[in-house]
Amino acid sequence: MRTMSQPVGLPVLAESDLVRQVARRLTDAIVQGRLPPGAKVAEAAVARELGISRAPVREAARLLESQGLLMASPRRGFFVRELSARDVDELYALRLCVERHAAVEAARRLTPETRAALRRQLDLMRDLARRDDPATIVEADYQFHRLICEAAGNARLLRLFDGLASELRIVIGLIGRLYDDPDEIARTHEPVLAAIEAGHPERIVAHVDHHIGVARREVVRLLESLTPQGPPPRNETSETP
Amino acid sequence: MRTMSQPVGLPVLAESDLVRQVARRLTDAIVQGRLPPGAKVAEAAVARELGISRAPVREAARLLESQGLLMASPRRGFFVRELSARDVDELYALRLCVERHAAVEAARRLTPETRAALRRQLDLMRDLARRDDPATIVEADYQFHRLICEAAGNARLLRLFDGLASELRIVIGLIGRLYDDPDEIARTHEPVLAAIEAGHPERIVAHVDHHIGVARREVVRLLESLTPQGPPPRNETSETP
DNA sequence: TAGGCGTCGATTGTCGACACTTTTGGCTTG
DNA sequence: CAAGCCAAAAGTGTCGACAATCGACGCCTA
Numbered sequence: 444m445r446t447m448s449q450p451v452g453l454p455v456l457a458e459s460d461l462v463r464q465v466a467r468r469l470t471d472a473i474v475q476g477r478l479p480p481g482a483k484v485a486e487a488a489v490a491r492e493l494g495i496s497r498a499p500v501r502e503a504a505r506l507l508e509s510q511g512l513l514m515a516s517p518r519r520g521f522f523v524r525e526l527s528a529r530d531v532d533e534l535y536a537l538r539l540c541v542e543r544h545a546a547v548e549a550a551r552r553l554t555p556e557t558r559a560a561l562r563r564q565l566d567l568m569r570d571l572a573r574r575d576d577p578a579t580i581v582e583a584d585y586q587f588h589r590l591i592c593e594a595a596g597n598a599r600l601l602r603l604f605d606g607l608a609s610e611l612r613i614v615i616g617l618i619g620r621l622y623d624d625p626d627e628i629a630r631t632h633e634p635v636l637a638a639i640e641a642g643h644p645e646r647i648v649a650h651v652d653h654h655i656g657v658a659r660r661e662v663v664r665l666l667e668s669l670t671p672q673g674p675p676p677r678n679e680t681s682e683t684p
Numbered sequence: 685m686r687t688m689s690q691p692v693g694l695p696v697l698a699e700s701d702l703v704r705q706v707a708r709r710l711t712d713a714i715v716q717g718r719l720p721p722g723a724k725v726a727e728a729a730v731a732r733e734l735g736i737s738r739a740p741v742r743e744a745a746r747l748l749e750s751q752g753l754l755m756a757s758p759r760r761g762f763f764v765r766e767l768s769a770r771d772v773d774e775l776y777a778l779r780l781c782v783e784r785h786a787a788v789e790a791a792r793r794l795t796p797e798t799r800a801a802l803r804r805q806l807d808l809m810r811d812l813a814r815r816d817d818p819a820t821i822v823e824a825d826y827q828f829h830r831l832i833c834e835a836a837g838n839a840r841l842l843r844l845f846d847g848l849a850s851e852l853r854i855v856i857g858l859i860g861r862l863y864d865d866p867d868e869i870a871r872t873h874e875p876v877l878a879a880i881e882a883g884h885p886e887r888i889v890a891h892v893d894h895h896i897g898v899a900r901r902e903v904v905r906l907l908e909s910l911t912p913q914g915p916p917p918r919n920e921t922s923e924t925p
Numbered sequence: 926t927a928g929g930c931g932t933c934g935a936t937t938g939t940c941g942a943c944a945c946t947t948t949t950g951g952c953t954t955g
Numbered sequence: 956c957a958a959g960c961c962a963a964a965a966g967t968g969t970c971g972a973c974a975a976t977c978g979a980c981g982c983c984t985a
Binding site for chain 1: 703739742743744746747749750751752756758771774775778781782784785789838839840841844
C-alpha cells in the first residue's frame, strides 16, 4: 500500500475522547488546589458543569482513581485523595528511588542536547527565583526533575514520575511557598546537574539523595504541622489480593 | 455524626461494586494468558458473558488502562497491551530500581515474623521446584518478591510492585517455563534473602541486581526470539503534557 | 486481475432513566 | 435544649437505547 508518499508522523489531531478531557480538567483542578484534599467530586455536578452526561465523568474518575488522585468510596462517590504525612513520606521515598535511577541513567546517556536543556531549565529557575513567583518556580522545579527522568530514556519511568509528582502536587499546591530563600531552589539543583554532567554515579546518588531528602523532610514537617483537619471519608479500602 | 459506635474498618462485605469484580476478572484473564497480548477486549462481549451492562465494563477497562494492562484506542476499543522487548526491558529496569529499595528497607526493619515468612516462602519454592510445576513456581517466585516489598512497609511501593508484576506477567505467562533447572529458582533467591538477613545494604543491592539482572536478560532474550508477530493497533499515543 | 470505492454490519461513545442508598433537614421526644 | 428519628432530596450504580464511527465485504473500474 502506498496511499501517502510516506507515513510521516502527523500530529494526531483532536482526541475526540471526552474521558481524556474530563480527566485532564479534574487533574488540573486538583493540582491547582481548586479541589482540595477530601473534597467530594460529585459526578452529577461535574457532568452538569461540563454539559455532558455522567458516564464519561465516571470513567475519568476511574482513571484518576488508579492514579491515586481520587479515592472511590462505594455508594458515596469519589473524593480527592487526602494525604497524611505518612503518605507524603512514602511518596518521597519512591520519588527518591525513582529519581536516583533516573539521574544515573540520564548521566549515562547524556547527549549535548539534553544537557543543554537541563542547563537552560536551571537558568530559567534562577531567573524565576529573582522574580519571586512561587507557583511558577514550583512548576519550573517540577520540569527540571521531569527533564532528568525524560533523559533516562525509559517511558515507563517517566509515567511513574508523573504519577508521583501529581500526587505530591495535591499537597505541594496546598503548602504554597516551600522555600524561604527563593534563590535556594536554584542553588540546591546546581550540584545535582553538575554531578550528572560529571557522570560519577556515587556523586549523583549522593546529591539526589540530599536534594530530595531535604525537600522530603521539609514537606513532611510542614504537613505534620497542619495535619489537624479532616471530616472526610470513612475507611481505607486495603486489598491484599 | 456518630451513627456507628466507631468507624472501625469493617471487612467491607460483598463489594457491591461490579467494576472491581470485572477489573479483577479481566486482570486474571490477562495474566493467565487467556487474553493474549494484542487481543481485543470487546465491551459488549464481556458484558454479555458476565450478564451485566457495558458501563461497568468500560469503567473497569479504564482502571486497567491506567495500570498499563490495557490500551485504549479511540473508536476502536481496548486491547491487551503488547509488550515489546524494549517494554519488558524498561519494566525490569523499574523493577530493579524498586526492589533494590524494597530489599534494603526490608532489611532495615526486618522483624522475626517477616524473616520467618521469607524463609518459609523460600522453602516452599524449594519444595515446588522438586515437584516441578512451572505455573506454581512462578507464582511462588512472585510471592517471595512481593513479601520483600511488603516488608519494606511502604504501601505505595507495594502497589507499584504489583503493577509492574502484573504487566510483566502478561509476557511471563506467555513464555511459560523460565528455568531449565527448576532448582535454580530457589538457589538464586537464597543469596538475596541471606543478604537481607545479614543486613548489609551493599551486599543486598548487589545480590538483587544480580538476581533480577539475570531474569531480565533471560526474559528479554526469550522475548526477542519470538517477537516476529503483530497485526495489532495502529499507533502509540504519546502525550507530553 | 489488482486496486479503489461504497455499503452493511458491528462496535464504540454518549445519553437519559430508574432503583436503591446515603445524606440532610426538620420534627418529635426525653 | 439536645439527642434521636423520620421523611424528603440528592446522588450513585446500573441499565438499555441511539447516533456516530470503524472494519469488512463485495462491486466496480482500469
